[in-house]
Amino acid sequence: MTAYLNILSIDHVKSMSFDALVVHLRNPETIRIAGPCITEVVGACNVRIFLAAYMIAYRPTSVFESMDELSSPLFASAGPVLSAFEEILKNKRSNDDTFHAMVQEYFKCFKTWKVPDSAKLISRIKHALVALYTAEHHLPADEPIDSPLKV
Numbered sequence: 001m002t003a004y005l006n007i008l009s010i011d012h013v014k015s016m017s018f019d020a021l022v023v024h025l026r027n028p029e030t031i032r033i034a035g036p037c038i039t040e041v042v043g044a045c046n047v048r049i050f051l052a053a054y055m056i057a058y059r060p061t062s063v064f065e066s067m068d069e070l071s072s073p074l075f076a077s078a079g080p081v082l083s084a085f086e087e088i089l090k091n092k093r094s095n096d097d098t099f100h101a102m103v104q105e106y107f108k109c110f111k112t113w114k115v116p117d118s119a120k121l122i123s124r125i126k127h128a129l130v131a132l133y134t135a136e137h138h139l140p141a142d143e144p145i146d147s148p149l150k151v
Contacts, residue, residue: 001089004037010086013054018062025051041088041095042103049110053078074109081106 006012007030013021024030025048035047042050055063057078064071081102088095139147 001037001092003033005086005089007033008051008054010058010082014058018055018059021055021059025054037089038085041085043100045103045107049107052110053082053106057082070109070113074106074113077102077106077109 007024016024030051031047034051038045038047038050056075060067060071060075064075067075084099084102087093088099
């Protein structure tokens with residue numbers, strides 16, 4: 001748990017730029033240290049989604065395009081979860097029902113927030129594929145089969 005606080009204390013995270021934080025959270029060593037600690041305190045969960053709370057809580061303008069009805073609850077839930085988590089680690093106390101409720105609320109808000117993002121991404125990919133196939137139909141008939149212009 002000390003190793004976790006050495007690399008992911010709230011004060012340390014707040015001192016990082018968004019780009020540095022992204023690199024830090026993706027670092028395999030960070031995941032290796034954080035994963036077991038998060039699992040021990042939080043329970044079985046997606047460690048990367050839990051770690052995303054650091055970006056959400058402390059670099060929201062880099063995460064959200066705007067604060068809307070989906071991002072506001074996520075932002076509001078991320079900071080308290082991380083503060084409570086750090087308090088549990090620092091004081092070596094056990095988690096309780098209040099903490100578990102906070103964690104569940106954070107994960108619920110995260111899932112709700114990601115649904116429109118996923119839908120937007122699927123729509124963008126669909127439109128890009130349609131555009132590629134449409135463009136391919138406008139290629140000359142004698143375009144080589146192995147042309148990089150063909151889909």
